[in-house]
Amino acid sequence: MDGGPRVPEQRRSAAPEDASDAAPAGGSDLRFSVLGPVRAWRGGEPLATGSPQQRALLAALLLREGRTATAGELIDALWGEESPQQALAALRTYASRLRKVLDPGVLVSESGGYAIRSLSPDALDLTAAESLWSDAEKARQTGDLCQARGLLNKALGLWDGEPLANVPGPYAETQRIRLEEWRLQLQETRLDMDLEQGCHAEAVSELTALTAAHPLRERLRELLMLALYRSGRQAEALAVYADTRRLLADELGVDPRPGLSELQQRILQADPALAEPSSPATEPSTNPIKPAQLPATVPDFTGRASFVRELSDVLSAASSEAGTGSVMAVSAVAGIGGVGKTTLAVHVAHAARSSFPDGQLYVDLQGAGARAAEPETVLGSFLRALGTADSAIPDSLEERAALYRSTLDGRRILVLLDNARDAAQVRPLLPGTEGCAALITGRVRMVDLAGAHLVDLDVMSPDEALLLFTRIVGEERVASERKAALDVVAACGFLPLA
Incomplete structure (x- = not known):
């Protein structure tokens, strides 16, 4: 029902099916969370989100980002293939109860389904996290690692335990896995920037905990090896590789990926490039780099x-x-x-x-x-x-x-x-x-x-070839032996390289 993390687009509803869907009012005061328990607030006051199934409906609609979900899609989301006989009636009951809790015009009915509309852009914690992540990527591309790290830390701070905690249904389970994977990606990116800025000692403890929780995630192991090595703990860094290799062989029957093996070799060789962060600077780049990579042009370019x-x-x-x-x-x-x-x-x-x-x-x-x-x-x-x-x-x-x-x-x-x-x-x-x-x-x-x-591009004409040859060997010599010069360029097939 939903794709990967992205900045959502809010969409206006079509004509509502009943009067309760008319003219949204006050939706901007509502806030919701899915990066943890599914909760709702009006201003600072928490709202009752109801039973687990009712929270599952709320979560499914919030994650649709303003798009309409049909009744069939929502029934599949809440119960999967084992939906009860009265699933449609139960769905309508949950929607009716949510409509009473939320502001008028927020939960709308259209085309035989439901949607949540008229929320402020930062009403959902996931939307806020996606926006922070997008801003962090832009800051990183301009070289402002301090800003990027700060934005990522803010995004990670929006998590409050397991996403969609205690929410039942196959859709919630799928989204829980997706959001946990994205959280890990954000953590890896932020830890990578920590190492770029020389914060290797501080990163060791967090990486140790993460690798214990996700033992088969090779990128975390790679970052831990690098953090340990830069902290003067070479033997421990190599031990992480040995443990990773043994674990992958036992669990999956595979070898570590090439990047991990290459890092182990560089540690064994005490590669000086590993000792220091690749980007220690903390100030943003003010001027874009202007590459000038063209080879030198030849001084005796001729013809063409x-x-x-x-x-x-x-x-x-x-x-x-x-x-x-x-x-x-x-x-x-x-x-x-x-x-x-x-x-x-x-x-x-x-x-x-x-x-x-x-x-x-x-x-x-x-x-x-x-x-x-x-x-x-x-x-x-x-x-x-x-x-x-x-x-x-x-x-x-x-x-x-x-x-x-x-x-x-x-x-x-x-x-x-x-x-x-x-x-x-x-x-x-x-x-x-x-x-x-x-x-x-x-x-x-x-x-x-x-x-x-x-x-x-074909070979040079005889005149162009002779002119090039003249510029190479000298005008005086060609003038005195013009026939010989013509024989030489002809023997070269009028090819400039020859």
Whole structure:
């Protein structure tokens, strides 16, 4: 009936079925809790929420966030497959009793079901927790870990024991598991930030208790190992790994995940990078980082004037149309090895730098090699270059790509993806907003890259090849041996690299 945590949308009801649903009044004075026992208050006065089944109905409606739940859905939520014969009558009785307790117009009947409407945005503790979590994520992305930690602590402080405590029914059980899992995720995120800011000694006791309560949760074990190591307790950190490995083998027949094994090896090797927090600074970042990763352009760049003009026009259009609803520009240069794709792209990118004042990203995707770069690895390096802390970089490709696009939103950045294998490798690395542009090189013509401006680069003309050769070896020597010079460039197949 419900998805994961999110900031809810309050919706207005359609025409009510009876007079009791008309014109909401005073709903803003009501407050509710589900992050613990299901309770209700009007101002500071607690309200009677009735029997366990009646509280189950109230909880199911609150967690619907203003949307209507049909009678059938609510019966399934309260009783599941073993609903009593008089379930519908009982449901109507519970709704009638709740309507008398709550303010007029809050519990509405429509389309054969019920909904709770007209509440203030912070009336439900879960909604408040989701809002705090969202603000904490924004603070963390800007580097303000102090603010982010404070907001997460406030969110965690809204829990009052087990969510939906003593509320019966399959829906309540499902939501209880979901909310407990989210609470653990918030705790892991906050503890991760504690370690980033050097609060490892304080984190040990909390992590010890959490790992005891959730022994199979490897992320908690990883954080505990790191906290112990930074507290000068290397042997205990290694003992945590040994205990985790034994437990996973006995319980599940599996080995620890690679991140945990890698941490153990780094502890054994006394990796200096583990000793200090990765982000000790407590002040927020005031200015976004502007990456400048383009390789140097070659001083003897020659010819290709039409290609330079064509690609420059595409990049210029992307920059000049920013803010007008235009689509992010993509240009893909294809050609055989040694034809000068990288040299051309780097030259054009340098010429367009002023059009992308927020920075330029570059990566060699090694598409022509035996092991092409993985998109998630590239996204990790791009996010770091854009100022994202390691701890804020998600694990999955999809989440990294989403964070990458969010980070680029509102910025004008040029991304040069050199030596790409195919369109599938490139797609997750493309910006998603106007004002940005991507310039791609590869040996494969990327006809399946939607919206890309395709450029096919051939070998140089004899005149261009001779001019390049002249700039390399010197005009005087070529002038005295022009025929020999022509033979050399012809023997090289007019390939710039050769």
